Amino acid sequence: MNTLLAVDGGNSKTDVLVLTTDGEVLARAKGGPFVPQSAGVPAAADVLEDAVRQALGPGAAPPYADRMAAYLAGADLPDEEEALAAEFAARGFARDIVVGNDTFALLRAGASGPWGVAVVCGAGINAVGVSPTGQVARFPAIGPLVGDWGGGVGLTNELMWHAARAEDGRGGPTALVELVTSHFGAPTVEQVALDVYFGRVDALRLLELTAGLFDVAAAGDEIATMIVTRMADEIVGMARVCLTRLDLLETPTEVVLGGGVLRARHPLLTELLDARFVKHAPEAKPIVTDTPPIVGAALRGLDAIGAGEEAKARLRAQFLSGS
Numbered sequence: 001m002n003t004l005l006a007v008d009g010g011n012s013k014t015d016v017l018v019l020t021t022d023g024e025v026l027a028r029a030k031g032g033p034f035v036p037q038s039a040g041v042p043a044a045a046d047v048l049e050d051a052v053r054q055a056l057g058p059g060a061a062p063p064y065a066d067r068m069a070a071y072l073a074g075a076d077l078p079d080e081e082e083a084l085a086a087e088f089a090a091r092g093f094a095r096d097i098v099v100g101n102d103t104f105a106l107l108r109a110g111a112s113g114p115w116g117v118a119v120v121c122g123a124g125i126n127a128v129g130v131s132p133t134g135q136v137a138r139f140p141a142i143g144p145l146v147g148d149w150g151g152g153v154g155l156t157n158e159l160m161w162h163a164a165r166a167e168d169g170r171g172g173p174t175a176l177v178e179l180v181t182s183h184f185g186a187p188t189v190e191q192v193a194l195d196v197y198f199g200r201v202d203a204l205r206l207l208e209l210t211a212g213l214f215d216v217a218a219a220g221d222e223i224a225t226m227i228v229t230r231m232a233d234e235i236v237g238m239a240r241v242c243l244t245r246l247d248l249l250e251t252p253t254e255v256v257l258g259g260g261v262l263r264a265r266h267p268l269l270t271e272l273l274d275a276r277f278v279k280h281a282p283e284a285k286p287i288v289t290d291t292p293p294i295v296g297a298a299l300r301g302l303d304a305i306g307a308g309e310e311a312k313a314r315l316r317a318q319f320l321s322g323s
Contacts (some may be wrong), residue, residue: 004305005065005094006298007048008105009034009072011123015294016051018065021307023314028294029055036074036084044074045087052093062092069098069301071105071293076126076141098304101138102293103128109296110256110289114303117242117284119235122259123207124151129242137245139238150234152261155227156206159213162223163189174223179212214266225268231261232272240281248283255284262288295319 002021007014014031031051036044048070053060068088075081085099103126107118117129125148129137140146148154163180165171167189177189184201186192195201217224235257243249255277261269265288277284295316302312 002305003065003067004298004301005052005068005070006294006301007068007070007072008102008292008294008297009044009048009070009074010102010293011035011073014047014051015292016048016055017294017298018052018055019298019315021067021302021305021311023302023307023311023318025315025318027055034072034074036072036080041083041087045084045091048088049091049093063094065094067096067098067301067305068094069297069304071100071102071297071300073102075099075101098301100300101126101128101141103138104130104300105293105296106258106289107256107296108299108303109291109293110258110287111254114300116254116256117239117246117248118256118258119239119262120259121151121231121235121257121261123153124148125154125234125238125259127238127242129246129248131246131248135246137242150231151259152207152210155213155231155261156209158227158230159209159224160189160193160206162227164193166223172223175216175219175221176213176224179209179216183209183212210261211264214264214268218266218268228266228268229272232269232276235262235273236276236280239277239284243281243284249281250283252283252285255281255286257286257288258293263290291316292319 004019004021006017011033014034016029018027019025029051032047034044034047052064075084081099085097088097103118103120106120107116107128115130115132119127126141127139159176162171162174163176166174166177180189180192184192196203213224217228239255277286298315299312
């Protein structure tokens with residue numbers, strides 16, 4: 001039986017799926033965060049291998065499948081893709097291995113076919129575009145050094161910056177001060193910042209403020225609204241650049257929106273995005289998808305082997321049914 005190992009590796013979890021090439025799911029499991037940038041490639045591969053063995057059973061041994069389609073956070077540049085693919089090959093994960101960035105999986109999960117544009121806005125932000133002829137537009141996505149801003153980390157860093165300045169008088173007033181202090185049960189924003197700085201509070205906990213930011217903006221707070229508006233500008237800007245590079249700006253094109261910030265469907269952000277797409281990319285067809293990116297990774301694997309539409313429909317049906 002020909003088998004495919006599909007992987008969606010992200011900053012919060014590693015999702016693995018083993019299926020036949022006719023779309024029948026054989027096993028699935030979730031592992032820990034896939035973070036090669038901070039943990040290193042071997043440690044990240046350990047997380048993936050643990051998840052595969054969880055899916056197949058502790059006695060499973062490589063090769064775990066005939067083919068592997070892995071779409072991963074941390075595979076932002078060709079050198080990173082090559083390093084991860086080499087590690088997987090050295091461990092014998094599969095006989096044929098393809099590694100790409102996780103935005104490709106998001107695109108395939110949400111679009112009706114293999115081409116279009118995807119913007120992911122989770123802890124960070126990234127985008128990718130694929131033309132009908134297979135041409136690709138993408139970004140380095142390594143942070144502020146290359147112009148990135150946004151996602152949960154960008155939003156909460158900006159939130160904390162404005163709240164701290166409002167508290168000490170360098171900035172204008174904002175209800176974000178109360179959001180920060182009440183959420184962490186602290187007397188001041190400064191105390192929260194110091195707790196993070198000295199490691200008494202995990203910096204990742206600042207992401208808990210994201211939902212509150214949108215609530216404060218929806219209530220009319222000027223500074224919070226400014227931050228959310230900038231987020232909308234960034235999302236549409238990245239999509240528009242991809243469309244422009246691929247000569248699709250005037251072609252009806254699906255733009256898949258995913259990641260926790262976008263899946264939450266905050267009304268203000270949705271309204272701002274709709275208005276900006278109409279103005280800057282009127283032929284774009286925004287789609288907020290709840291389909292797990294692991295489905296997109298598996299679909300890309302099926303695409304690569306020339307599987308028929310029946311196999312792809314079978315795969316999707318198993319997720320829609322919750323099986």
